[in-house]
Amino acid sequence: xxxxxxxxxxxxxxxxxxxxxxxxxxxxxxxxxxxxxxxxxxxxxxxxxxxxxxxxxxxxxxxxxxxxxxxxxxxxxxxxxxxxxxxxxxxxxxxxxxxxxxxxxxxxxxxxxxxxxxxxxxxxxxxxxxxxxxxxxxxxxxxxxxxxxxxxxxxxxxxxxxxxxxxxxx
Amino acid sequence: xxxxxxxxxxxxxxxxxxxxxxxxxxxxxxxxxxxxxxxxxxxxxxxxxxxxxxxxxxxxxxxxxxxxxxxxxxxxxxxxxxxxxxxxxxxxxxxxxxxxxxxxxxxxxxxxxxxxxxxxxxxxxxxxxxxxxxxxxxxxxxxxxxxxxxxxxxxxxxxxxxxxxxxxxx
Numbered sequence: 001x002x003x004x005x006x007x008x009x010x011x012x013x014x015x016x017x018x019x020x021x022x023x024x025x026x027x028x029x030x031x032x033x034x035x036x037x038x039x040x041x042x043x044x045x046x047x048x049x050x051x052x053x054x055x056x057x058x059x060x061x062x063x064x065x066x067x068x069x070x071x072x073x074x075x076x077x078x079x080x081x082x083x084x085x086x087x088x089x090x091x092x093x094x095x096x097x098x099x100x101x102x103x104x105x106x107x108x109x110x111x112x113x114x115x116x117x118x119x120x121x122x123x124x125x126x127x128x129x130x131x132x133x134x135x136x137x138x139x140x141x142x143x144x145x146x147x148x149x150x151x152x153x154x155x156x157x158x159x160x161x162x163x164x165x166x167x168x169x170x
Numbered sequence: 171x172x173x174x175x176x177x178x179x180x181x182x183x184x185x186x187x188x189x190x191x192x193x194x195x196x197x198x199x200x201x202x203x204x205x206x207x208x209x210x211x212x213x214x215x216x217x218x219x220x221x222x223x224x225x226x227x228x229x230x231x232x233x234x235x236x237x238x239x240x241x242x243x244x245x246x247x248x249x250x251x252x253x254x255x256x257x258x259x260x261x262x263x264x265x266x267x268x269x270x271x272x273x274x275x276x277x278x279x280x281x282x283x284x285x286x287x288x289x290x291x292x293x294x295x296x297x298x299x300x301x302x303x304x305x306x307x308x309x310x311x312x313x314x315x316x317x318x319x320x321x322x323x324x325x326x327x328x329x330x331x332x333x334x335x336x337x338x339x340x
Contacts (some may be wrong), residue, residue: 028244029242030236033236067234070200084194
């Protein structure tokens with residue numbers, strides 16, 4: 001199955017000059033979603049004890065992937081959203097900074113965590129999510145993406161991490 | 171399986187005096203998540219052509235439920251997040267208003283849509299999501315929740331809709 005057929009190009013979103021890769025056609029197809037989750041689940045990344053994903057589009061793939069692998073799911077969220085004790089990591093944006101949080105008991109020491117998100121662009125959020133896992137004492141098994149924008153420096157920003165993607169946009 | 175065991179009470183979140191029902195223990199358990207999705211999938215709500223869920227915690231249950239039912243998934247998102255042509259519905263909050271959007275081609279005329287979210291509190295967001303489905307020409311099969319806070323007027327606000335919940339907090 002050619003999963004790329006389930007992406008829709010939307011010009012000038014969110015800003016003029018940007019060609020947005022819309023994943024909603026993939027979400028709308030059971031066959032495409034099953035295929036995407038199956039391919040993510042077959043990535044050769046060693047033992048996986050938990051799946052973690054970043055709010056909110058990462059959630060769309062993270063929970064089905066965790067269920068496919070038979071492991072627990074851990075949400076990574078924007079500041080102030082998680083109710084219990086959290087770790088927080090800040091990261092830089094084009095202008096200013098943002099941050100993400102994880103529950104301190106979301107990952108235990110020594111657990112291997114597969115991080116997943118829909119899209120690899122600049123890699124800033126995923127880099128911060130990796131640090132959150134490590135702040136809990138966990139080990140990043142890999143960073144997995146449905147779509148990788150190869151013309152942006154996301155993979156370089158995640159240097160030293162194992163990075164996997166199902167679809168590469170050049 | 172007693173799914174209520176997988177909720178954690180967090181006092182004074184997000185505001186003093188509120189006892190927050192934290193679903194992360196449920197997310198962390200494959201067995202509990204499989205049970206929750208299975209129970210949502212067995213709800214007797216007639217034919218279901220699509221599952222729709224509200225950003226971002228609704229996404230955690232919506233995609234696995236859509237895969238379980240073998241139907242497509244449609245995201246309902248905050249304003250400005252969906253890239254293509256959208257319908258928008260505003261709804262009132264305690265102070266001010268908020269809005270949600272759906273892609274205009276997310277639901278087709280006559281399709282029966284099962285809406286799902288993690289928690290029924292005041293019902294404002296879900297009420298708006300129902301209108302979005304109807305603005306597309308769809309039919310709301312039911313509004314399904316993992317947790318229902320019975321001491322809040324959510325069910326009353328969704329009057330005339332079919333409302334289902336797995337866990338009732340009184």
